[in-house]
Amino acid sequence: MKFNVSSNDLNQGLSAVIGAVPTKATLPILETILFESEDGRLKLTATDLEISIIEYIDADIEEEGSVAIPAKRLQETLRQLPNIPVFFEVDEDQNVEFKTDKGKYKLVGEEADEFPEIPNMDGGTNLSTDTKLLQNAIGKTMFAVSTDDLRPAMMGVYFDIGENETKFVATDGHRLVKYVNQNFTSETPLSFIVPDKALSLISKALDDDSTDLIVSDDHAQFKSGSTIVITRLINEQYPNYESVIPRDNDKNLLIDKNQMLATVRRVSVFSSSTTRQIRLQLKNDKITIRAEDLDMSSEAKETISCEYSFDEMEIGFNAKYLGDVLSNVDGDEAKFEFSTPNRAGIVKPAEEEEGEQMLMLVMPVMLNSYA
Amino acid sequence: MNQQGEIGQSVIRTMPPELSNKIAAGEVIQRPASVAKELLDNAIDAGADHIKLIVQQAGRTLIQVVDNGCGMSEEDARLCFERHATSKIESIEDLFRVRTMGFRGEAMASIGSVSQIEMKTKRVEDDAGTLLEIWGGEEKRFEPVAVDDGTSVAVRNLFYNVPARRQFLKTDATELKHIINAFQNSALANTNIEFELHADGDRMYHLPKQDLKERIPALFGKQYKASLIPFEEETSYVKIHGMLADPKLAKKSRGEQFLFVNGRPFQHRYLTYVILSLFDTWTRQNEYPFYAIYFEIDPTQVDVNVHPAKLEVKFDDERSIIQLARSVIKKAINEYFAVPDIETSERVENDFDLSLDQFSNRSDSQRNRGGKTDPINIPSRINFRKSGIDGEESAERLYGGTDTDGDYSEEEQRQSSAKQGQSRDRGFWQLHNRYILTQTRTGLCVIDQHAAHKRIIFEKAMSATEESLPGTQQLLFAQTVELNATEFSLLKELLPIIQRMGFSIQLLSGNTSIINGVPADIEIGDEKAVLRDMLQQYRELTKKPSLDARKRVAIAFASRTAIPRGKKLSEQEMEMLIDQLFACNEPYHDPLEKPTLVTMSMDEMKRRFR
Numbered sequence: 001m002k003f004n005v006s007s008n009d010l011n012q013g014l015s016a017v018i019g020a021v022p023t024k025a026t027l028p029i030l031e032t033i034l035f036e037s038e039d040g041r042l043k044l045t046a047t048d049l050e051i052s053i054i055e056y057i058d059a060d061i062e063e064e065g066s067v068a069i070p071a072k073r074l075q076e077t078l079r080q081l082p083n084i085p086v087f088f089e090v091d092e093d094q095n096v097e098f099k100t101d102k103g104k105y106k107l108v109g110e111e112a113d114e115f116p117e118i119p120n121m122d123g124g125t126n127l128s129t130d131t132k133l134l135q136n137a138i139g140k141t142m143f144a145v146s147t148d149d150l151r152p153a154m155m156g157v158y159f160d161i162g163e164n165e166t167k168f169v170a171t172d173g174h175r176l177v178k179y180v181n182q183n184f185t186s187e188t189p190l191s192f193i194v195p196d197k198a199l200s201l202i203s204k205a206l207d208d209d210s211t212d213l214i215v216s217d218d219h220a221q222f223k224s225g226s227t228i229v230i231t232r233l234i235n236e237q238y239p240n241y242e243s244v245i246p247r248d249n250d251k252n253l254l255i256d257k258n259q260m261l262a263t264v265r266r267v268s269v270f271s272s273s274t275t276r277q278i279r280l281q282l283k284n285d286k287i288t289i290r291a292e293d294l295d296m297s298s299e300a301k302e303t304i305s306c307e308y309s310f311d312e313m314e315i316g317f318n319a320k321y322l323g324d325v326l327s328n329v330d331g332d333e334a335k336f337e338f339s340t341p342n343r344a345g346i347v348k349p350a351e352e353e354e355g356e357q358m359l360m361l362v363m364p365v366m367l368n369s370y371a
Numbered sequence: 372m373n374q375q376g377e378i379g380q381s382v383i384r385t386m387p388p389e390l391s392n393k394i395a396a397g398e399v400i401q402r403p404a405s406v407a408k409e410l411l412d413n414a415i416d417a418g419a420d421h422i423k424l425i426v427q428q429a430g431r432t433l434i435q436v437v438d439n440g441c442g443m444s445e446e447d448a449r450l451c452f453e454r455h456a457t458s459k460i461e462s463i464e465d466l467f468r469v470r471t472m473g474f475r476g477e478a479m480a481s482i483g484s485v486s487q488i489e490m491k492t493k494r495v496e497d498d499a500g501t502l503l504e505i506w507g508g509e510e511k512r513f514e515p516v517a518v519d520d521g522t523s524v525a526v527r528n529l530f531y532n533v534p535a536r537r538q539f540l541k542t543d544a545t546e547l548k549h550i551i552n553a554f555q556n557s558a559l560a561n562t563n564i565e566f567e568l569h570a571d572g573d574r575m576y577h578l579p580k581q582d583l584k585e586r587i588p589a590l591f592g593k594q595y596k597a598s599l600i601p602f603e604e605e606t607s608y609v610k611i612h613g614m615l616a617d618p619k620l621a622k623k624s625r626g627e628q629f630l631f632v633n634g635r636p637f638q639h640r641y642l643t644y645v646i647l648s649l650f651d652t653w654t655r656q657n658e659y660p661f662y663a664i665y666f667e668i669d670p671t672q673v674d675v676n677v678h679p680a681k682l683e684v685k686f687d688d689e690r691s692i693i694q695l696a697r698s699v700i701k702k703a704i705n706e707y708f709a710v711p712d713i714e715t716s717e718r719v720e721n722d723f724d725l726s727l728d729q730f731s732n733r734s735d736s737q738r739n740r741g742g743k744t745d746p747i748n749i750p751s752r753i754n755f756r757k758s759g760i761d762g763e764e765s766a767e768r769l770y771g772g773t774d775t776d777g778d779y780s781e782e783e784q785r786q787s788s789a790k791q792g793q794s795r796d797r798g799f800w801q802l803h804n805r806y807i808l809t810q811t812r813t814g815l816c817v818i819d820q821h822a823a824h825k826r827i828i829f830e831k832a833m834s835a836t837e838e839s840l841p842g843t844q845q846l847l848f849a850q851t852v853e854l855n856a857t858e859f860s861l862l863k864e865l866l867p868i869i870q871r872m873g874f875s876i877q878l879l880s881g882n883t884s885i886i887n888g889v890p891a892d893i894e895i896g897d898e899k900a901v902l903r904d905m906l907q908q909y910r911e912l913t914k915k916p917s918l919d920a921r922k923r924v925a926i927a928f929a930s931r932t933a934i935p936r937g938k939k940l941s942e943q944e945m946e947m948l949i950d951q952l953f954a955c956n957e958p959y960h961d962p963l964e965k966p967t968l969v970t971m972s973m974d975e976m977k978r979r980f981r
Binding site: 148150151171173174176239244272274275277318342343344361363364365366367 | 831846847900954
């Protein structure tokens with residue numbers, strides 16, 4: 001195999017796929033990137049067996065062929081090069097030699113046959129959507145994904161694509177986010193769970209305005225421009241999230257989101273480092289946020305104004321959960337909907353774009369009175 | 372029975388004094404070492420500051436004690452061999468506050484009845500001394516003699532007139548060992564007295580007046596010099612001080628364990644058991660580390676007159692004495708094995724170092740408060756990012772990605788990179804995803820992540836059951852748990868405790884319960900399995916009667932929720948775990964007393980590479 005490629009193009013291609021190269025590989029072959037010539041272009045593939053990323057780059061192919069090249073070493077060398085042409089030559093024994101006008105470098109590759117097979121997506125359901133929409137949906141939901149191996153279903157974002165709208169849902173059992181977008185639909189409704197590592201790679205890797213999806217039973221492929229990400233899906237039953245979203249939360253509160261977020265973060269510094277517990281006291285257009293850490297004898301209290309005209313109430317939250325949720329509210333104003341101190345609180349943006357609905361839910365912490 | 376004919380005659384007679392003395396001797400004087408002990412005690416009571424013990428043939432032929440104490444008058448010299456003759460107490464009240472070693476007035480009479488004694492004594496104020504020889508309780512000589520101030524008692528041919536006794540003496544080596552033990556006891560109890568021990572013409576010990584920390588190596592070997600662990604604790608009731616030796620030097624046999632109360636050596640089975648069990652984790656089976664423990668207590672609170680040879684004592688409030696001794700010694704051992712001084716290259720303003728400082732000062736502050744840790748001073752971390760064991764990543768994703776509060780996240784990032792640099796300096800390394808290795812100022816510390824986390828959770832859970840402090844994180848998806856009948860009734864019984872720990876559980880009919888909430892301060896994972904396993908563990912723990920229900924629940928909870936062995940931890944997680952561990956009251960053991968960490972000093976490391 002012989003080809004000429006610009007170091008810049010190759011670098012970009014490598015950084016697009018390297019996210020799929022596992023840091024600690026169980027199989028040495030996974031630490032390589034597969035180079036293949038395909039239709040006059042160079043096809044780079046990396047995989048960790050769960051997620052595969054394929055990137056096409058322009059190259060001048062002199063002799064067809066394929067080889068798997070150690071990823072780290074190649075990338076580190078190329079990164080240090082200015083934008084110059086690089087000539088690659090691979091012999092039958094997978095010795096890889098590449099030359100620039102600076103000098104030449106030799107390393108040993110692996111046979112392309114050794115490289116794991118990338119799932120075939122033929123026969124899956126085809127869909128197409130706006131890349132921005134997808135990235136936005138991922139960004140809005142991913143924070144709530146569970147990291148708990150014991151709840152595999154919750155370790156990804158649930159895509160529920162329907163005829164009129166698509167729901168993106170994530171939850172870790174303490175908070176939940178549901179983002180609904182009516183601009184993404186499918187004639188044949190389908191739903192699947194995408195693991196969160198794949199989502200961050202997808203979000204990063206997609207580089208064209210539109211994205212084509214192919215969804216099969218076990219895998220989903222996201223293709224945008226010259227990049228393809230294929231991920232294994234989480235084959236689990238997603239919990240019945242609709243049933244836990246309260247419908248009768250009638251105590252509404254409107255508040256400046258940035259102000260509240262800053263307050264929550266400041267006050268929570270004084271909360272116990274293990275519980276992160278803060279308490280919100282709602283009373284006559286005022287909200288008082290307090291935290292205390294008995295171990296450190298520290299406490300903090302701030303009062304900010306808001307719109308609240310219902311019965312006085314006190315509710316506790318894990319500051320991290322509340323902070324996560326608040327920072328995910330679009331716009332300047334957030335709307336809370338409460339019922340009782342032991343039931344879920346709902347957080348929404350006060351204003352929303354046409355065709356989008358965001359709903360977040362935080363489970364409270366039942367408070368014990370201060371000593 | 373065949374002497375029925377003599378009924379009517381008096382069969383009960385007062386024993387002649389020789390006989391009763393011999394019988395008393397049977398109790399008090401069991402072997403040459405007993406003689407040595409009695410004579411040493413007398414010398415000490417005589418206020419001597421230089422005492423010489425001379426033995427020949429392990430005391431068979433000679434046991435002699437020469438002191439420079441107050442001596443006796445001619446009259447007293449004779450009187451001291453009378454039974455119940457003593458200079459030490461006068462009235463019954465005195466008996467309950469004796470501070471002298473002897474007081475019963477039995478020793479000299481007893482010894483005199485079973486040996487050939489030659490005593491020379493002279494008071495400072497007298498011109499001439501007195502020589503008195505007594506053989507088998509009979510006075511052989513009594514005459515003035517020229518002698519130095521003080522008393523010299525030479526006991527020859529012990530048990531010469533009690534052949535049965537003599538036969539029962541063990542080998543010379545054994546008897547000598549007992550004598551040496553008696554000598555060591557006296558020498559340890561009286562560091563302000565110069566002691567000498569001569570055996571068969573050789574000087575075995577010569578101990579000038581010296582500190583305990585010098586006397587111990589002088590008595591037991593130089594290897595103790597660098598490995599003594601001193602401790603001290605004072606309450607209004609009792610004062611405890613003493614020295615432990617590094618358990619690494621533990622011997623395969625007993626004999627270097629010393630207890631003293633008000634300067635008197637004593638033996639106490641239970642106390643010894645308690646103390647040795649504190650060393651359990653540091654010694655192998657059947658190894659007995661050295662210790663010398665001194666109790667100072669109001670003499671009215673302790674009865675020393677419960678054993679013929681005064682080997683045992685009885686404390687009025689034995690429980691608190693043992694409790695206190697236990698906690699003092701445990702603390703001393705913990706401090707010795709602790710790694711309170713984990714090394715940092717930079718000691719600067721951020722909270723990381725502050726918490727380290729706190730934890731290295733912790734032992735001091737603890738000492739000041741008599742072992743109780745004030746919750747206010749427990750170092751724990753104030754850091755927004757450290758929100759939970761695995762909240763780290765999502766926090767980074769989130770806070771790194773939003774720009775709503777630019778300043779804050781920049782600050783965050785700066786801190787986080789500084790922190791990462793530092794943990795690297797401090798050095799945490801995980802061995803097979805089980806143990807955390809870290810560098811201490813004096814060597815290496817290996818922490819068992821599971822045991823350490825168990826300790827942390829256990830203490831939290833225990834204080835939760837007392838104060839009911841942590842909130843209950845409500846669950847979005849309530850978990851229905853089907854239990855069997857025994858599990859269910861157990862849950863019913865334990866529910867109040869479990870709820871105080873932060874669980875919110877509802878019992879339904881048909882052995883079903885619903886978990887609505889879990890303790891807010893811990894990532895619990897699979898709630899159903901946790902509850903089931905807790906009940907299971909609890910049942911297993913009922914085999915340990917020393918634990919109350921609360922402890923059992925807390926242990927069961929901790930065992931189930933602690934980081935498992937085999938879980939990969941990030942550096943931050945390791946750092947946080949270690950910080951939390953050292954914030955615990957008893958960081959060195961998990962709730963079931965297994966060690967949470969082991970240390971290896973640089974010296975030991977060096978030795979291994981030799």
